[in-house]
Amino acid sequence: MSKTIFVSNRLPVTVQKKGDELIVSKSIGGLATGLKSFHEQANNLWIGWPGLSSDKASLDEQKEIKNQLTKNYNCHPVFLSQKDIDLYYEGFSNRTIWPLFHYFAEKTEHDIKTWQSYQKVNQFFYKNIKPYLEDDTVIWIHDYQLMLLPQLIRNEFPKVKIGFFLHIPFPSYELFRLLIWKTEILEGLLGADLIGFHTYDYVRHFMSSIRRILNLTHQFYRIQYNHRTISVDAFPMGIDYEFFANQKSSKAKKPKEKIILSVDRLDYTKGIVERLKAFQTFLKRYPKYRTKVKLHLIVAPSRANLETYDTLHRQIEKLVSEINGKYGTFDWMPIWYLYQSFDQEDLISYYKQADILLVTPLRDGMNLIAKEYIASSSDYKGMLIISETAGAASELSEAIIVNPNDAENIALGIKEALEMDQEDMISRNKIMHERLKRYNVEFWAKEFLSRLNAVEHQVISKDDDEYLDINDLKQHYQKANKRLILLDYDGTLVSFTKTPSQAYPSRKLKNLLTDLANHEKNDLVVISGRDHETLERWLGDLPVNLVGDHGLWHRAKGDAWKKTLTIDNSWKPAVFNVLERFVDRMPGSFIEEKSYSIALHYRGSEPDMMSMKINEIKDALFSLKGSTLLEIQQGNKVIEIKDQRVNKGIASQLYSSQKAYDFILVAGDDTTDEDMFKEQKDAFSVKIGFGVTLAKKRIETVKAFRTILEALNQIK
Missing domain, CATH: 3.40.50.2000 (Glycogen Phosphorylase B;)
Structure with missing residues (x-):
């Protein structure tokens, strides 16, 4: 049976020595309260410093403390010397990390001795954890004293699930870059599968530092690093x-x-x-x-x-x-x-x-x-x-x-x-009151652990054959007599802009699409998450097939727009209640109920906030799903919940099933396009950008993909 190990600088119990007597007292508040119900489960363990310097406890007393804490409190003590406490805790943790992360650069000290002690103590924590580790172990590490620990564990135990939560702010890149050992700290944290912060400001600052210091990009706050996908999210801690x-x-x-x-x-x-x-x-x-x-x-x-x-x-x-x-x-x-x-x-x-x-x-x-x-x-x-x-x-x-x-x-x-x-x-x-009652400390802990337990290690291929061979594509295109081209719009045909309305097609793009669509061997379909009214305004005058609203509406070239199906709305009340919980944690967001869907808007919130929440909402809705056909789709600063039959994959099938095509090209850039890649198994499926994908091949940029389309357009 798998176990969960909690790791923090201090245990939820404190050991004191009065004369020859050892006294153990429980901690109250915050973290100890939130993790209590999980920690007390028989197979779980908490590892940390018991509050007593090893200088003040003999080896026999340390053995007695370990036996007592393991037996009675599900705790394993890490014994630190007074020198460790002075250099690692009072030194690097509280004279370097604490002031810098709280924006007091003038109080930040850079001392190689305290940094070396910080490394040593993180290694010592790992040495204490190692005997308890198995491939199915789940580990949740807490706070700024142990930021090197995730990678130390990952190096020898690649299959364990590791979570890390920072209980202090993460500073902006401009502050964090001042830290001499910034690269080592970031690499240490990236040993985790899930990294949590209290607010989205801290998430954003962390991602900015990752991008600028390690040159790592992210998609929806998911980082690809060392053949793994790492999730980063905000989990505002509650109270009892x-x-x-x-x-x-x-x-x-x-x-x-x-x-x-x-x-x-x-x-x-x-x-x-x-x-x-x-x-x-x-x-x-x-x-x-x-x-x-x-x-x-x-x-x-x-x-x-x-x-x-x-x-x-x-x-x-x-x-x-x-x-x-x-x-x-x-x-x-x-x-x-x-x-x-x-x-x-x-x-x-x-x-x-x-x-x-x-x-x-x-x-x-x-x-x-x-x-x-x-x-x-x-x-x-x-x-x-x-x-x-x-x-x-x-x-x-x-x-x-x-x-x-x-x-x-x-x-x-x-x-x-x-x-x-x-x-x-x-x-x-x-x-x-209502917000604090719903999102209490136990819910905070449960939410984080649920996300961590749901982690599936995804290995990211870095092989050269993952990238599209343009010559191979051109050869198959040229030989084919019946071609179907299925293209996403935003992030595939046009680059993302500050505001969605600025992503209208240029005359050059419209000419390219027109030329491709007019070729007698080609059928061209633009399948977009944009509303069908916008697609009509932007592309309605072209000889192309259009699919809008992620597949709810479609229009064959020259015809009127048609709805793909009738929607059953009996699921709405239950979903509405679930979404309320998310709104509480997303300032500026609100819920809108539409005739065929429920939308969670975030125009007044941090622009990227909802991007990282798609999978979390799916998890929350899964228990309500039953035999219903629900799906979550991302739109323009909105997430919509609707019938899962409305998706790009099914919409693509409407067109691919009409003829016996001997060449199909499918291209897209985000999670909503994965449905097309899944449905069109025999196609040349192309992912634009990075991230885990079902597509067979990859192109890094919109510009590169447009160049490929232009090359195909030259073939007669």
Whole structure:
């Protein structure tokens, strides 16, 4: 039976030594909660550092810890020395990767010793994992401390399924390129089959670095590398919604002042200093709120042994003192400051007391505190103010979004939250509650693991014979008496443009198609995903057969447009419910119900967002499919779900079955053209561009394929 191995720098348990006694305590929150139900399955395992330096535990104690963690917690400890912790963790991980990935290039250190330690510890993790590996093992690796590990595993175990998730931002190429060891980091990550990030911004940045540094292209966020296909996607991490929503507050009733809550661990990425200055600006600009509001500033100690953090701590204390001194009165202090950690129960009480949560990190991978606050506000009357540079902001668009560097903007945001109409506030919060409830942390983990388990290793051929032999094509074309030419439009006859409307055919292309179609031996069909009205406007005056809407409509040259079949719509309600889940994770998208289909639009979203979602939607719909005939087709910034009988393959068969053709050429560039390649098994099938394909041959560019068509046109 296959097993799943979770790997992270820290285990979901912590081992402490008090005297001669070893004490094991479970971790709470975030990752530990999300993976709990999967990790606790009998055959699964979690590998990581237990929190105790190997210098402080004898070999016998290490053996005892290993036995206890394996037996009672499904965990395998990786014992790191204090030197490892100093160089690999505090050094390269937190003085090089952490600041650079959070856009603090000026704080980034490049030290060959810490880099060597990072390599060594990643190798040591692999050594600990190796005894548990088999060909059917599934491995999910977490976070920036272990970015070399996927490739280390892949080198010796090519068949295992490897997932990697980065819990911090991935920076833009302009920042990432500053890293001396950027190539090694990218190659390490590309050992994985599935690479996950919190947001599509991070996905886009990663793909940009892959393209520019390793010269690798992608199709729908699928990368071809070392004869494998690697998928990259966004999986915004959720929280244990029910836990936070159902907790009761242990504190007394709310104080008379309006409470603005700020909760962070001590870190320069959190924007605490900028937040304090913004609160000072608020008190200055809106004096009527003095004595009526109070900022509860909770800062949890973190990395106190690093000079940068100690300096930040002193800076925060100085600012708090200055603001309280300037604006405080005998019976009112504007800031109530606590430099300490709180357990989750106490934090929930603070969440429930607060009228506003002020979360303004300068850069943050996700920020689960924002989600925890919303879930804890069960009366829907707390308002979230969140930085636009926090990963969670893309999901929580109903909150007040601010620029973390703009004190005036934050001050205005505080005023807006304080003065917000209660009905508006409740309405916004209900929307966010529903979203967090649906996409909770367990769903996040399940979704990632489902995608990872569905991975099928696809070997990409790089042989020269995969490319079209033009002379061979010309010889067969010349000998044939009855020829059928089936051509996709976008990406095959014309290159992609910034906007679809710019891809109209040039006079040169129309002349080429006309000449090919007018040859007495030829029948030419343009089969496109574009709507048939557009095809009529662009190509309707040519002597060609046209197929639009991925095969729903067709028109023989000179005839009227005809519909291919009558559609059964009984599947719509179930599909609509499934698509709602996707909309929650795709800001700017919306669902449109048409007479014969349901469309998921993303014009207001990131342009490439939906391209990578086609297979995911198919998986989600598969359980609903049953005996129905559903298919998903991609259009112009839209994905349509409709009867699977509507596809280019079946449309191509309408024409290929009309005559006994002795030559058929089929050409296309994307996933929707694979149906044609599948149906036309005896044809010269040509894929334009890269990517896994059923086509027999490949041409790299539209320009090269147009040259081939021009060469065929010269044959009489």
